[in-house]
Amino acid sequence: xxxxxxxxxxxxxxxxxxxxxxxxxxxxxxxxxxxxxxxxxxxxxxxxxxxxxxxxxxxxxxxxxxxxxxxxxxxxxxxxxxxxxxxxxxxxxxxxxxxxxxxxxxxxxxxxxxxxxxxxxxxxxxxxxxxxxxxxxxxxxxxxxxxxxxxxxxxxxxx
Amino acid sequence: xxxxxxxxxxxxxxxxxxxxxxxxxxxxxxxxxxxxxxxxxxxxxxxxxxxxxxxxxxxxxxxxxxxxxxxxxxxxxxxxxxxxxxxxxxxxxxxxxxxxxxxxxxxxxxxxxxxxxxxxxxxxxxxxxxxxxxxxxxxxxxxxxxxxxxxxxxxxxxxxxxxxxxxxxxxxxxxxxxxxxxxxxxxxxxxxxxxxx
Numbered sequence: 001x002x003x004x005x006x007x008x009x010x011x012x013x014x015x016x017x018x019x020x021x022x023x024x025x026x027x028x029x030x031x032x033x034x035x036x037x038x039x040x041x042x043x044x045x046x047x048x049x050x051x052x053x054x055x056x057x058x059x060x061x062x063x064x065x066x067x068x069x070x071x072x073x074x075x076x077x078x079x080x081x082x083x084x085x086x087x088x089x090x091x092x093x094x095x096x097x098x099x100x101x102x103x104x105x106x107x108x109x110x111x112x113x114x115x116x117x118x119x120x121x122x123x124x125x126x127x128x129x130x131x132x133x134x135x136x137x138x139x140x141x142x143x144x145x146x147x148x149x150x151x152x153x154x155x156x157x158x159x
Numbered sequence: 160x161x162x163x164x165x166x167x168x169x170x171x172x173x174x175x176x177x178x179x180x181x182x183x184x185x186x187x188x189x190x191x192x193x194x195x196x197x198x199x200x201x202x203x204x205x206x207x208x209x210x211x212x213x214x215x216x217x218x219x220x221x222x223x224x225x226x227x228x229x230x231x232x233x234x235x236x237x238x239x240x241x242x243x244x245x246x247x248x249x250x251x252x253x254x255x256x257x258x259x260x261x262x263x264x265x266x267x268x269x270x271x272x273x274x275x276x277x278x279x280x281x282x283x284x285x286x287x288x289x290x291x292x293x294x295x296x297x298x299x300x301x302x303x304x305x306x307x308x309x310x311x312x313x314x315x316x317x318x319x320x321x322x323x324x325x326x327x328x329x330x331x332x333x334x335x336x337x338x339x340x341x342x343x344x345x346x347x348x349x350x351x352x353x354x355x356x
Contacts, residue, residue: 011344017337037348040348040352041348043293047297051316054206054207055203060206060224063220064224065195065198068227
């Protein structure tokens with residue numbers, strides 16, 4: 001046993017997790033360098049075990065919760081923006097659909113005076129609307145879904 | 160008797176896992192009180208781990224809060240494969256690594272022959288350790304260690320962190336934690352004898 005053999009065992013000797021055989025003990029008893037290393041390792045061990053444990057300030061949790069609230073607010077802003085864009089797109093689609101429906105019903109080709117339109121609305125329009133009932137129903141469902149989604153997003157304000 | 164103790168420990172562990180699972184689920188459902196409970200439960204160890212590596216207390220607090228912000232962001236994706244504590248300590252190690260990228264990738268291997276060989280002088284060693292500056296020298300030396308060694312040393316001497324948690328947080332095989340801890344302390348001893356004499 002020499003100093004090089006003992007060197008990797010020094011921390012184990014210092015913290016009590018390693019033990020020397022007879023040869024190791026004999027070397028340690030006579031080697032001032034290894035004795036100094038072991039003593040040094042024990043000093044380190046004592047210091048590490050006695051160090052004060054730093055405590056977080058009393059405002060720590062409140063600080064974290066404020067950061068989380070800020071994070072949530074930013075996330076909600078993004079969700080709101082996305083939702084508003086989706087609503088705007090939906091409204092645009094619906095307006096386009098209504099316009100298309102009106103065009104298919106012939107309401108956009110105004111070639112007669114108001115009396116004629118009102119007369120047509122009172123008589124001929126009913127039949128045309130009935131023939132487009134599927135399109136109108138789909139538009140109504142889309143509108144209802146959009147409103148329901150908006151209501152759900154606004155209502156879910158937990159966390 | 161031993162079987163009864165083992166069964167008792169297993170029951171306590173199971174209860175702990177159930178409680179942890181419930182806490183995670185409550186956090187995921189958006190329960191603010193649950194997240195506050197989580198922060199209260201782990202803030203001591205997270206802050207202590209960071210504050211022992213980062214001397215500026217205000218910065219340490221910022222980093223510790225950042226850990227919990229990352230926990231909050233990550234909770235929806237936490238699958239529960241690892242324990243919550245392990246996951247949080249892993250985030251802590253990552254935050255520390257980002258703070259000191261130079262030490263994050265430092266080798267954890269043994270000190271190479273000839274590299275900063277300690278120059279022990281038996282007569283002087285006692286005087287050196289009797290010096291009141293020992294604490295400062297050790298603190299500075301610890302901060303020069305690779306992040307993984309810092310976490311090992313700082314974590315090991317904090318009551319409440321187990322070997323398996325340290326191993327999982329640092330991605331080290333469980334059987335090598337003690338070896339790495341001894342390497343870390345050996346490196347610390349070498350630093351004290353070379354750069355922080």
